[in-house]
Structure formats: structure tokens, C-alpha cells
Amino acid sequence: MLPKERILGVPVYQPGKPIDEVKRELGLTEVIKLASNENPYGYSLKAKEAIIDHLNDLALYPDGGTMELRWDLAKFLQVKPEQLIFGNGSDEILQMICRTYLGEGVNTVMATQTFSQYRSNATIDGAELIEVPLKNGVHDLEAMAAAVNEKTRVLWVCNPNNPSGTINTEAELLQLLDKVSSDVLVVLDEAYYEYVVDAEYPQTVPLLDKYPNLIILRTFSKIYGLAAMRIGYGIASEKVINDLNHVREPFNTGSLSQVAARAALTDQEFVAKCRELNRQGMKQLTDKFDEWGLSYYPSQTNFILVDFKQDSTELFQKLLKNGLIVRSGAALGFPGYQRITVGTPEQNAKLLTVLENLLQETVSK
């Protein structure tokens, strides 16, 4: 078998370790996963009821047009139904973007330390990568705009950025959009949109009227807590959505995912509660990190990238032995760091206790 040569350079995605695997491997009974930015409060009971209500319908193919969710979400976002596209997670939408706009002979601009799937999918489709380093953990939109050339087709802005948790402000974004040619698709990945509380964060849906070369990606996987259902969406001009629909699989989102997302959307109380609890959990963590003199990037998400100034893999393994799964910064372009998802108050407390012991060990050695 001879696969295409360029896919061999694409690393196989290494997900956060599953809880059961860690329990089995290390003989632990209690394991806390703070590795994949999942919602520690689960998901809306309304979504659960909707899923249960539809368990009898599984013999039929799903609605390939995702019409009911489309109408609800269009109303919720105040856009036209034709301005939406749904995917098997927003991951699938960024894959569709690459398939539609990228190939050999063109390039794509992204940050060096950002969500790995932009790089992987662009490489699979044969495009050249132009990577621009973050500036203080934030997308350097000026440098990214300057990196665009006549062969650039797609520019990626992860806002807030994974893995740093930082945001670009509205002013920075508008400068970029005004500079970049309208032939370049600007992708705004807003997977953590609902977690943001900073007033300088841009509200991007109203920008679509002025910038038809924009696509906003959001997901039900993060604050809505439906990561297992695999459903995300893109918001863009009708033209961009039309382009993407050419490469979309006919039944790319499942029936249960559609009904769960629809019900979850009606429960904005759950979303608001999770946003508030997340800020409290973030403070619980940063208060201790400040006390210990650790530095971290200011995060508008449900995770935080902390500089422990020690070998990422070693500290990751020590935490694992204590029943805590986090994400080692080594694989994310931040050696010495760990990316930690904010958990419940109890989970955070456990993490802080274990960390305190481990950090004292290092000092007393």
C-alpha cells in the first residue's frame, strides 16, 4: 500500500488520555481528567430528555439539511438559515474548509502555536503553511496580515486561542480584516466563545455583512457539554456556505446530535451558569498559582496554560500517577508548561493539593 507521501508527515492526533485507560494502566480507582477542555458540569438535562425521546428513531437517516436546528440557530444568532453549515464537530468544518479552498500551489496563514487541526488538514490537502509565532501568547494579527501574499487562500484566527487561552480584541481583528484581501477566507475559530467575559472580545456575527470573506466556527462540544455528540457549526456569507456544501458529506451530523443541540440551545441558563462557575474555578486556580509565583497566560476559556518551568513530560507523568490527567505543554509548543482544564471546585482542589506536594518535592531536592 502506498499512501500519499504528504500524509506521512502529519502526526496522528494524540488525544487527552481516557480516564478508564489511566485507571487500568496505573491501578487507580479515582482519576480526574482535566485534559480536553470538556465541561465538568456535564450537559443540559433538556438535551438528555431530547436524546431519550428520539431513541426509537435510529433506523432512519438523519435530516441531511439539519433543518430544524438550522432554523432555531438562525433565529438565535439573527442570521439567515442559509448562512449556517453544520459538521461532525467543528473539526469537520475546518476539514471542509481545507478541502474547499486549499491544495497544491496555494498557502494558508496560521499561528505557530494554535489548534493543531488547521496544520494537519492543510497539510493533507497539500497547501504550503505560513506560520506566525504568537506574541506574548496572543495571535500577532499584524504580522499575520503582513504574511499574506497572492497565493494565500485561508487565514486562521483561533479566538480565544487554544492552547494559550488568550483573546484578540475587536480593534485588532478589525485592523486585520481591513488589511487582508477579500479573496482570503478568514476563519475565526470561536470554540470557547461562550466562556469569554472580556468586554474587548469582538462580537463577530454582525461583521459578516461587511466582510463576506469571514467564517465563524462554534461548537456544542465545549460549554454546552456535548463533546460526545460531535456537532459544531459555521456561520458565514451564503457564498462561503455554498462553496463548503459542495464537499460536505450528505449525512454528516447524526439525528441524536441534532436534537440534543436544539434542546441545549434552549437552555441558556445552563450556559450562563457554566460560564460563571468556570470563572470561579479559574480564580480558585490562579489565586494559588499567584501565591506560588507561577506565571500563566490570562485565559478567557475553560483551560489555562501554566509555566511550571520544569520538564513537561515528567510533571505530566507525576500528575498522572496521582490520578490527574492534564495536557503536557511539550506537544503544544510550550515546553515547561501544562495546559489544565478548569474543573469543579472539588477537582480543582484535588489538583492544587497534588501540585503543591509535587512542587515542594522539586524545591526540597
Ligand SMILES: *Cc1c(COP(=O)(O)O)cnc(C)c1O
Ligand atoms: C475543541 C476545539 C475544536 C473542536 O471542537 P469539536 O468538538 O470538533 O466541535 C475546534 N477548535 C478549537 C480551538 C477547539 O479547542
